[in-house]
Amino acid sequence: MRRPFPLAGLLRVRAMAEDTAAAELAAARRGERSAQERAARTAEALGGSRAPGEADLAAWQAAIAARIALSSLLTEDTAALRHAQDEVGGRQRDWTAARIRTRAVERLRDKHEVEVRAQDERAEQAVLDEVASRSTTPVSPEEDA
Numbered sequence: 001m002r003r004p005f006p007l008a009g010l011l012r013v014r015a016m017a018e019d020t021a022a023a024e025l026a027a028a029r030r031g032e033r034s035a036q037e038r039a040a041r042t043a044e045a046l047g048g049s050r051a052p053g054e055a056d057l058a059a060w061q062a063a064i065a066a067r068i069a070l071s072s073l074l075t076e077d078t079a080a081l082r083h084a085q086d087e088v089g090g091r092q093r094d095w096t097a098a099r100i101r102t103r104a105v106e107r108l109r110d111k112h113e114v115e116v117r118a119q120d121e122r123a124e125q126a127v128l129d130e131v132a133s134r135s136t137t138p139v140s141p142e143e144d145a
Contacts, residue, residue: 002116002120003112003116003119005108005109005112005113006112007105007108007109008109010105011102011105011106011109014098014101014102014105015102017098017101017102018095018098018099018101018102020098021091021094021095021097021098021099022095022098024091024094024095025088025091025092025094025095027091028084028087028088028090028091029088031084031087031088032081032084032085032087032088034084035077035080035081035083035084036081036084038077038080038081039074039077039078039080039081042070042073042074042077043074045070046067046070046071046074049063049066049067049070050063051063051064051067
């Protein structure tokens with residue numbers, strides 16, 4: 001006597017929304033890792049650049065210009081990293097909200113399954129009780145002894 005879960009369609013839609021949110025969160029995390037790696041490489045390059053010790057004015061100006069460019073690039077990479085982190089935070093909130101909505105319907109499904117199982121067991125017990133009450137073999141006191 002199986003009764004289908006009446007909200008099964010809603011559960012499928014919510015599960016798909018949760019899966020989509022999880023995929024978007026994973027993509028945002030990959031973007032964040034990429035931004036972290038870019039910022040780290042730029043910081044390393046900036047830290048490794050040195051002004052020439054004894055060089056002509058043009059070489060010295062070129063080295064300073066390169067450091068300024070790396071510094072600007074690091075500023076941009078840091079801003080991109082902050083943006084990526086904000087994106088991860090937003091996607092995390094979206095996934096959490098989707099998971100909460102899915103979990104609410106899953107709890108209703110679990111409750112439905114428990115109720116259906118209990119109804120099935122009651123129906124089975126009623127059949128067994130009916131069969132037992134129709135038993136035509138009376139037990140005599142002599143057979144009992």
